[in-house]
Amino acid sequence: EAQVTQNPRYLITVTGKKLTVTCSQNMNHEYMSWYRQDPGLGLRQIYYSMNVEVTDKGDVPEGYKVSRKEKRNFPLILESPSPNQTSLYFCASSLTAGSGANVLTFGAGSRLTVL
Amino acid sequence: QKEVEQNSGPLSVPEGAIASLNCTYSDRVSQSFFWYRQYSGKSPELIMSIYSNGDKEDGRFTAQLNKASQYVSLLIRDSQPSDSATYLCAVKPGNTPLVFGKGTRLSVIA
Numbered sequence A: 001e002a003q004v005t006q007n008p009r010y011l012i013t014v015t016g017k018k019l020t021v022t023c024s025q026n027m028n029h030e031y032m033s034w035y036r037q038d039p040g041l042g043l044r045q046i047y048y049s050m051n052v053e054v055t056d057k058g059d060v061p062e063g064y065k066v067s068r069k070e071k072r073n074f075p076l077i078l079e080s081p082s083p084n085q086t087s088l089y090f091c092a093s094s095l096t097a098g099s100g101a102n103v104l105t106f107g108a109g110s111r112l113t114v115l
Numbered sequence B: 001q002k003e004v005e006q007n008s009g010p011l012s013v014p015e016g017a018i019a020s021l022n023c024t025y026s027d028r029v030s031q032s033f034f035w036y037r038q039y040s041g042k043s044p045e046l047i048m049s050i051y052s053n054g055d056k057e058d059g060r061f062t063a064q065l066n067k068a069s070q071y072v073s074l075l076i077r078d079s080q081p082s083d084s085a086t087y088l089c090a091v092k093p094g095n096t097p098l099v100f101g102k103g104t105r106l107s108v109i110a
Helices: none
Strands: A004-007 A010-013 A019-025 A031-038 A042-051 A054-057 A076-078 A087-094 A110-114 B004-006 B011-014 B019-025 B030-038 B045-050 B054-058 B061-066 B071-076 B085-093 B104-109
Touching (some): A004 A087, A010 A019, A019 A031, B004 B085, B019 B085, B030 B071
Parallel strands (some): B011 B104
Antiparallel strands (some): A019 A076, A031 A087, A087 A110, B004 B019, B019 B071, B030 B045, B054 B061, B085 B104
8 A cells, every 4th residue: 555654653752852753655756745733833844855865944944853865764853852842743755846746645643742 | 935825714614515715825936736635633635636727626626726816726515524624725836845824624514
């Protein structure tokens, strides 16, 4: 089944404890992206990747890191989480970033709580 | 700043009625337009895409695009309670990533 898989789905952690949210897709998509979703603020892009070893900042990159060493994986790293990073996170991918082939497939979401 | 604006709602319609959802965007070079549906606590799922001016119909859904006026809309005919969700408008401004609106919450009353 074609899908984007995120883990963990739910996580409660404490301020400052490094964590990684993994994202993997099995569709050979070039483009991958991370979003956070907060009430009243909608989906905001954190980082995106056009292809392997190519990453770029989205609208809200502060406090996050990403890497794209393989085409299928795009982990989101929170080096020192803070309570304002409590949110619902979505990973998404598309065939490319270009017009006509950029329909996003989303993962199921990861609900992160930082105490 | 590329912006996509939607009325946050909630938009309440009776079962069987037509629900009309609207979206305006700021970047004139935008080429691709999408409507995603998101149920509470779930991930967004694509329901319609539209690339050229006019109407595009898919079952009970019709997307309408007017590039000159910079708006895109989604009509849902014969609305069902199962259509109750948040609808996200997304616009691709040229070669930059997709920009999402904040969504309109639709409530279909049985």
